[in-house]
Amino acid sequence: MIYLLALVGLVTLAVLLWKAFGPDTQAPPAGRVVGPDDDPEFLWHMNRRNHPRSGEGPDSGPGDRQE
Template identity: 45%
Template sequence: MTYLLAAVGAITIAVLMWKAFGPRAAEATTTRTSIAPDDDPDFLRKLGEKHRKPPAEDPPA
């Protein structure tokens, strides 16, 4: 019985140490989520500027 309690205690301590000092995989995987072009304010602004530009005149040939 003593060995069983010692094993459970050792496993508990190992898990707690792993959680406290283990690799930070969850933080490394948090990346910026991509958004659709129609939801992207920069895309919409550039599209509006492109649409408002006067057409370039053809150079004389």
């Protein structure tokens, strides 16, 4: 019986060590992926398209304004 408990403890210890120091199964992402709902430029264009100011068309951009 003591050998069975030792074997269970040894297997548990091996699994915990493997999880802590073993090879990573997931590769980290190469770069930050920005979805369209988080992209500031996309949100700016959507805001301009949905809420145009007077005298500005839906295709006007930030460089199109004349001050």
